[in-house]
Amino acid sequence: xxxxxxxxxxxxxxxxxxxxxxxxxxxxxxxxxxxxxxxxxxxxxxxxxxxxxxxxxxxxxxxxxxxxxxxxxxxxxxxxxxxxxxxxxxxxxxxxxxxxxxxxxxxxxxxxxxxxxxxxxxxxxxxxxxxxxxxxxxxxxxxxxxxxxxxxxxxxxxxxxxx
Amino acid sequence: xxxxxxxxxxxxxxxxxxxxxxxxxxxxxxxxxxxxxxxxxxxxxxxxxxxxxxxxxxxxxxxxxxxxxxxxxxxxxxxxxxxxxxxxxxxxxxxxxxxxxxxxxxxxxxxxxxxxxxxxxxxxxxxxxxxxxxxxxxxxxxxxxxxxxxxxxxxxxxxxxxxxxxxxxxxxxxxxxxxxxxxxxxxxxxxxxxxxxxxxxxxxxxxxxxxxxxxxxxxxxxxxxxxxxxxxxxxxxxxxxxxxxxxxxxxxxxxxxxxxxxxxxxxxxxxxxxxxxxxxxxxxxxxxxxxxxxxxxxxxxxxxxxxxxxxxxxxxxxxxxxxxxxxxxxxxxxxxxxxxxxxxxxxxxxxxxxxxxxxxxxxxxxxxxxxxxxxxxxxxxxxxxxxxxxxxxxxxxxxxxxxxxxxxxxxxxxxxxxxxxxxxxxxxxxxxxxxxxxxxxxxxxxxxxxxxxxxxxxxxxxxxxxxxxxxxxxxxxxxxxxxxxxxxxxxxxxxxxxxxxxxxxxxxxxxxxxxxxxxxxxxxxxxxxxxxxxxxxxxxxxxxxxxxxxxxxxxxxxxxxxxxxxxxxxxxxxxxxxxxxxxxxxxxxxxxxxxxxxxxxxxxxxxxxxxxxxxxxxxxxxxxxxxxxxxxxxxxxxxxxxxxxxxxxxxxxxxxxxxxxxxxxxxxxxxxxxxxxxxxxxxxxxxxxxxxxxxxxxxxxxxxxxxx
Numbered sequence: 009x010x011x012x013x014x015x016x017x018x019x020x021x022x023x024x025x026x027x028x029x030x031x032x033x034x035x036x037x038x039x040x041x042x043x044x045x046x047x048x049x050x051x052x053x054x055x056x057x058x059x060x061x062x063x064x065x066x067x068x069x070x071x072x073x074x075x076x077x078x079x080x081x082x083x084x085x086x087x088x089x090x091x092x093x094x095x096x097x098x099x100x101x102x103x104x105x106x107x108x109x110x111x112x113x114x115x116x117x118x119x120x121x122x123x124x125x126x127x128x129x130x131x132x133x134x135x136x137x138x139x140x141x142x143x144x145x146x147x148x149x150x151x152x153x154x155x156x157x158x159x160x161x162x163x164x165x166x167x168x169x170x171x
Numbered sequence: 172x173x174x175x176x177x178x179x180x181x182x183x184x185x186x187x188x189x190x191x192x193x194x195x196x197x198x199x200x201x202x203x204x205x206x207x208x209x210x211x212x213x214x215x216x217x218x219x220x221x222x223x224x225x226x227x228x229x230x231x232x233x234x235x236x237x238x239x240x241x242x243x244x245x246x247x248x249x250x251x252x253x254x255x256x257x258x259x260x261x262x263x264x265x266x267x268x269x270x271x272x273x274x275x276x277x278x279x280x281x282x283x284x285x286x287x288x289x290x291x292x293x294x295x296x297x298x299x300x301x302x303x304x305x306x307x308x309x310x311x312x313x314x315x316x317x318x319x320x321x322x323x324x325x326x327x328x329x330x331x332x333x334x335x336x337x338x339x340x341x342x343x344x345x346x347x348x349x350x351x352x353x354x355x356x357x358x359x360x361x362x363x364x365x366x367x368x369x370x371x372x373x374x375x376x377x378x379x380x381x382x383x384x385x386x387x388x389x390x391x392x393x394x395x396x397x398x399x400x401x402x403x404x405x406x407x408x409x410x411x412x413x414x415x416x417x418x419x420x421x422x423x424x425x426x427x428x429x430x431x432x433x434x435x436x437x438x439x440x441x442x443x444x445x446x447x448x449x450x451x452x453x454x455x456x457x458x459x460x461x462x463x464x465x466x467x468x469x470x471x472x473x474x475x476x477x478x479x480x481x482x483x484x485x486x487x488x489x490x491x492x493x494x495x496x497x498x499x500x501x502x503x504x505x506x507x508x509x510x511x512x513x514x515x516x517x518x519x520x521x522x523x524x525x526x527x528x529x530x531x532x533x534x535x536x537x538x539x540x541x542x543x544x545x546x547x548x549x550x551x552x553x554x555x556x557x558x559x560x561x562x563x564x565x566x567x568x569x570x571x572x573x574x575x576x577x578x579x580x581x582x583x584x585x586x587x588x589x590x591x592x593x594x595x596x597x598x599x600x601x602x603x604x605x606x607x608x609x610x611x612x613x614x615x616x617x618x619x620x621x622x623x624x625x626x627x628x629x630x631x632x633x634x635x636x637x638x639x640x641x642x643x644x645x646x647x648x649x650x651x652x653x654x655x656x657x658x659x660x661x662x663x664x665x666x667x668x669x670x671x672x673x674x675x676x677x678x679x680x681x682x683x684x685x686x687x688x689x690x691x692x693x694x695x696x697x698x699x700x701x702x703x704x705x706x707x708x709x710x711x712x713x714x715x716x717x718x719x720x721x722x723x724x725x726x727x728x729x730x731x732x733x734x735x736x737x738x739x740x741x742x743x744x745x746x747x748x749x750x751x752x753x754x755x756x757x758x759x760x761x762x763x764x765x766x767x768x769x770x771x772x773x774x775x776x777x778x779x780x781x782x783x784x785x786x787x788x789x790x791x792x793x794x795x796x797x798x799x800x801x802x803x804x805x806x807x808x809x810x811x812x813x814x815x816x817x818x819x820x821x822x823x824x825x826x827x828x829x830x831x832x833x834x835x836x837x838x839x840x841x842x843x844x845x846x847x848x849x850x851x852x853x854x855x856x857x858x859x860x861x862x863x864x865x866x867x868x869x870x871x872x873x874x875x876x877x878x879x
Contacts, residue, residue: 069336074840132796136843
């Protein structure tokens with residue numbers, strides 16, 4: 009009788025405590041394509057997809073509206089203007105060219121145009137047409153699709169806002 | 172009972188009492204202990220120590236309060252505790268992908284994340300304080316997080332008009348309206364258009380029964396590279412508007428029998444001028460001449476033809492009208508002539524313009540369609556169909572209603588069926604318990620349900636009446652996004668204030684121009700004050716842009732301004748008088764308030780200015796990268812070879828100052844030009860003139876890229 013009471017008094021609270029512990033729901037492994045905002049084909053291998061973040065996807069939209077005409081070989085309207093131009097503008101996926109250029113240089117070229125940065129005047133200035141956020145987004149998109157892939161330099165970017 | 176005995180019992184009771192007290196305290200302790208180990212407390216502590224590793228610790232911890240953070244929007248019925256763990260959500264310095272979750276900042280969006288919280292867009296359970304409860308579905312809480320690839324649906328909940336930032340949502344809405352989903356379903360903000368499927372009141376005069384049979388069985392008429400008509404295995408860029416219904420052979424026979432009996436108004440064959448026919452019949456290349464006219468008139472701006480190059484069969488041409496590759500094997504030749512002369516007399520809401528035909532052209536083009544756009548084998552696998560019996564006709568009549576055909580097709584005397592399918596206007600806000608999954612083994616959530624229902628309607632409901640669509644995965648995601656955005660009318664008036672409605676506009680000119688506007692269906696391709704199509708330039712300010720003589724000349728003989736465009740303005744054979752009516756109306760009415768034509772005096776432009784403008788054009792700004800003059804230059808902007816005869820000086824000046832102010836979203840970037848440069852460039856552009864090209868008559872050919 010004594011032992012039965014004892015067991016009753018110990019087990020009941022234990023059960024109550026145990027029942028309050030939850031079974032952790034299994035969190036499904038994050039699929040980086042299902043969770044990507046958008047995807048883009050790899051320029052060298054269309055079967056492989058590159059997941060794009062929100063910012064990169066915004067950049068893709070701006071690119072396809074303004075830049076695609078001269079920096080790609082196929083455009084929404086069909087033929088590209090790229091082959092018409094001398095010097096020939098680099099393709100937007102051309103990592104060998106763009107990976108060597110810093111973010112600041114790329115952003116300034118887009119904002120101020122080629123002639124301001126010692127490049128060809130064919131590249132017009134977009135600073136008054138696109139916002140700085142849009143220009144950053146385009147750059148993020150170009151970095152995402154670059155072949156060979158772009159690797160940010162080992163030194164981290166400044167934490168402080170640009171002056 | 173002795174005192175000792177009582178003592179004994181009391182000792183035992185005391186032990187029990189002590190044990191019970193300990194147990195009770197233990198039970199009471201559960202709650203504070205559980206609270207102590209709450210995961211959000213750990214996240215808050217982690218955030219503080221993470222912030223201390225960052226150089227801007229002070230800013231990161233400025234609005235940090237220990238405890239549950241809460242955003243409460245009573246108007247939206249949202250209680251949002253996400254920022255308890257997502258502490259860095261609005262810290263711009265934490266946007267980098269290297270910042271560990273849940274502290275990473277939200278990407279820059281037009282809305283204030285701290286004000287609106289997360290649940291409004293991302294869904295999930297706002298009041299929950301456990302990660303899994305907040306993010307996932309439980310039995311009690313039914314709203315899981317919206318996967319990021321469908322997130323644009325949330326933009327569409329309030330922004331009923333298309334935004335440039337939401338291409339996927341816009342595409343989904345476009346598909347819902349293109350595929351005529353509104354024929355059977357009530358959809359939010361997608362009106363049931365007047366023109367869904369063709370009016371069938373008179374279809375017996377237009378089509379043979381064999382063709383109707385074929386169409387109902389396989390609503391594609393395109394061939395693959397080996398010449399076989401295929402349904403599957405052929406990649407259409409666009410889903411055909413007529414979907415495939417699941418019909419038995421007997422049902423198809425009955426429907427085709429019923430439809431062939433619909434001969435409301437008999438067609439009177441058009442009497443061609445016999446001398447024209449006699450002279451044309453002699454020429455051996457009649458069909459070739461017809462093809463030349465077909466191409467010159469740019470029928471392919473609206474209609475597509477299948478073209479086989481190498482192993483690949485592709486549709487080339489527009490999608491406003493039906494694909495015509497085999498139309499010669501489809502329609503009755505007398506019907507074709509009557510249709511081409513006056514489409515609206517057969518179908519009052521037809522989008523096809525009423526061309527002015529000469530007998531020669533009409534004869535040539537119909538001969539081309541009847542002899543070249545045919546396929547003798549098209550109907551070869553149709554079983555022999557006898558005269559329709561009364562029984563078949565009755566069954567067909569019944570099926571026409573039962574299968575929902577009357578939702579899209581009009582037949583005189585048959586009342587149209589609206590809302591034949593379920594109401595989808597609030598599909599996006601449905602909970603899982605409101606969905607019927609049947610015996611399918613798909614995950615129990617709204618997105619899987621929508622996608623299963625569209626890809627295979629029978630999988631969730633074996634008795635579904637919905638036809639079979641074959642969408643690409645991208646389009647399927649786009650449609651899913653658009654459906655998820657339909658969360659119904661806002662629950663109360665304060666929320667209704669947030670909804671940005673679809674702009675409504677109606678441009679309905681009257682008078683002589685109104686008649687021509689209707690006759691040539693300008694609004695199918697062009698946009699006027701926000702109303703009309705997207706294929707061709709917006710003409711809201713055309714009167715400010717172009718000179719009147721140029722407009723009249725262009726209407727008579729549309730030249731190519733943009734060499735890369737596949738779609739060109741058709742040649743309607745407009746008369747001189749009609750051209751001047753249209754030019755006068757556009758010049759008078761479609762003016763931009765920011766372009767003052769009288770303010771710019773053409774005489775002020777001197778040859779020296781033009782010379783300086785030429786230098787600016789060619790050297791400093793390299794405009795030739797995008798614009799063509801003569802035979803050199805780029806394809807992006809319009810050809811400027813004839814700009815001096817085309818554009819108004821005041822328009823050029825305003826355009827150079829700020830292109831986007833005149834045409835929002837235009838590609839040409841705004842530059843910082845001085846007033847002197849603007850005038851010099853304008854002076855130069857005005858000197859660019861060409862002699863008027865010879866008018867294309869019915870016998871003259873035009874080359875592609877005809878502006879040169």
